[in-house]
Amino acid sequence: MAKFQPIRPMMWTNELKETIAFYVNILGFTCGEYNEEWGWASLYKDNAEIMLAKPNEHTPFDKPTFTGSFYINVDNVEEIWEQLKDKCSLCYEIETFEWGMREFAVYDNNGYLLQFGQEVTI
Incomplete structure (x- = not known):
């Protein structure tokens, strides 16, 4: 396969x-x-x-659109949070969620949503 x-x-x-x-x-x-x-x-x-x-000319394009986010798993979300929190437009601040991920989200310069997360034990 x-x-x-x-x-x-x-x-x-x-x-x-x-x-x-x-x-x-x-x-x-x-x-x-x-x-x-x-x-x-x-x-x-x-x-x-x-x-x-x-x-390209084959696809109409006005502005970036994406119906989701780009989720990036990292091994030290706290470090990345400290590096990015004052340099990016924030969607939400770092938080630990009940599903076992500590994560935050920012927007890139086009408005694409980038999430950074690390698995944690609750």
Whole structure:
């Protein structure tokens, strides 16, 4: 049976350079590839990977929309909270939830919702 690999979301943005800067300068990602002609970039940090792209002419695009969030599991959510809480637009502050996750959420420069969580024992 075919094996699934880790998901690498493709996030559309009209502000490609600004979005690369947000993920690199604020979240600590590395830009592995950038192609201005294609309007595309690939970013990574540890085991997390994302791709950024300018929308193409085949798909209508007004502004970023996504009906969910990008959830990133981390091994030290407190450390990441301290690094990001004053640098990002907050959705909700760090909290421990009854389902056993300590997490918080921020918005990137496009308005995409990014959640960071760590499993905890309740």
